[in-house]
Amino acid sequence: MKKKTYLLILFSVFVLGVNSQSKPLPYIMDMVHNNPGDAMYVSKFNEPKEIKKMGFNSKSYFLFDSPMLAINWDGLDPNILPKGCADRAWVEKKAHRLDSLYTNCKKNGIDVYAMSDLILFPKRLIEKYGIEKTFGNPLDTLTEKLLRYQLHQMFVQFPQMDGIVVRIGETYLEDAPFHKGNIQDKYNADKCIIPLMNILRDEICVKLNKKLIFRTWWVFDTDIKKYEYITNTVEPHKNLVISIKHCEDDFHRGDAFSKVLGIGRHQQLVEVQCAREYEGKGAFPNYVARGVIDGFEEHQYRKNAGKIWNIKELYATGKMVGMWTWSRGGGWEGPYPKSEIWCELNAWVMAQWANHPTESEESIFNRYACNVLKLSKSDALKFRKIAILSEKATLRGMRSAAYPGDVYPMWVRDEYITFPSLPKDPKKAAVIVAEKEEAVKMWDEIVELSKQIKFKDKTTGRVVKVTCEYGRQMYIIFNAIFQLSSIDAKYSSADNTAKYIAQYDEAWKSLEVLKTQYPNECPSLFSKTIIRRTSTIPADKKVNEMRKK
Secondary structure: OOHHHHHHHHHHHHHHOOOOOOOOOOEEEEEEEOOOOOOOOOOHHHOHHHHHHHOOOEEEEOHHHOHHHOOOOOOOOOOOOOOOOHHHHHHHHHHHHHHHHHHHHHHOOOEEEEEEEOOEEEHHHHHHHOOOOOOOOOOOHHHHHHHHHHHHHHHHHOOOEEEEEEEOOOOOOOOOOOEEEOOOOOOOHHHHHHHHHHHHHHHHHHHOOOEEEEEOOOOOOOOHHHHHHHHHHOOOOOOEEEEEEOEOOOOOOOOOEOOOOOOOOOEEEEEEEOOOOOOOOOOOOOOOHHHHHHOOHHHHHHHHOOOOOOHHHHHHOOOEEEEEEEEEEOOOOOOOOOOOHHHHHHHHHHHHHHHOOOOOHHHHHHHHHHHHOOOOHHHHHHHHHHHHHHHHHHHHHHOOOOOHHHOOHHHEEOOEEEOOOOOOOHHHHHHHHHHHHHHHHHHHHHHHHHHHOOOOOHHHHHHHHHHHHHHHHHHHHHHHHHHHHHHHOOOOOHHHHHHHHHHHHHHHHHHHHHHHHOOOOOOOOOEOOOOOOOOOOEHHHHHHHHHOO
16 A cells, blocks of 8 residues: 555545545444354354444355355255155255345344355255266356256245355364265366456346445455455446455464455455464454454554554545454364453444444444443453453463564464474574463453442353453463473473473363353363374374483
């Protein structure tokens, strides 16, 4: 971005306080991301009337509540899902569920969307037409015909639908036993992305006058030239919106701010995860709304280069038309919080900002603390300090403020903890390890603050105290294994091995006690084993090896 443009944005945001788009964003959407293959979350965010109160105007149902799985295909060929077969019974049951969900949503004044994997067809259809090798190709004539029918029928069978959210980055089938998914050349603009977008645009936006939200993740979200080529090739439409995560790769602190936000010809919607799957999933405080709105410290480099580094500036360009929060979920398994307070804090602030984009984040936060939690002004200040400290501690305790790119973010994933690797440069490693000690000190302060706040609701007060203590113990564990990693790499003295193993063991014992004493408030614990979606070895296995030396 040119310096002149950047200064104009700053002027409109900070001096004028308003701009040509000062009204609420058109799309203020939430989604509960259930763990594929697991029981669905029991959450207030599943209730349309609840998210309406928070300020949302739209709900996206998760992949397995997409109408793509619930159409019967009778209008094309009644023998694809013949009555009486198990596939047909499953589809009809799904259709009944979705009709009820969508109708309830519309009754409560919430627009209905569903995230859908493409391309996804019934297994019986694929076998009947012999298209196992071609159905993932949007350039294939028969595939296009079937896809157009499917898209049209989704909206015919479920007229409550306002639009769909399309994903081609991955395909999940854990809860879709009678369907099969495939997408060929998903990274290729000319062979996949553009033709697919054009089919969807024509069928959904033009013919049906419904909304299409096309996700960029894992497909064209990090390459500026590729993004510009696609957005210059696909004709814009009032009903077509491109969805982009606020940071690149996945929802990790320390990842780069999205380079493609603010460019191209199409409207853009920003995705924000509220229960971060790599950072505790809401089991303890992890406030991200301030950083998303005003800018995280690790994105200062963009500010210094005169580039957009937060969504407040993005909004000022007029390019941004929506906010999409994932209030719960993302990733796999636990930990599972017993309370949604930390997820709700992020989601509530993001929704309210989307409704009042010229109001400061701090003002919105204070409204939550005082109006929702009923805190006094002095206690609201303490609650905010907990939130801001959690933002700082997350970066330092899980990545690095000094060298965020030098710590592989997937060393923690969901409820699993692997043994982290340090950079080969000993000086960098020393800084990164020292930051872990700094993060623990921040958590010490968080715990002390949690004890000082007087909550009107005593249950909420207990939850805050318990989850803050839970967070402190987890960061003691994180610090211990980073210290042991430094020892293992021979950057630190082996004489401290017993000290940090003892800290590691004591923190796990403290978590077990917390779980026993507060079963209704304490989240499920992290696992010491490794099952899926992570790499290298479990931290606990490595610690046990080091205790034998």
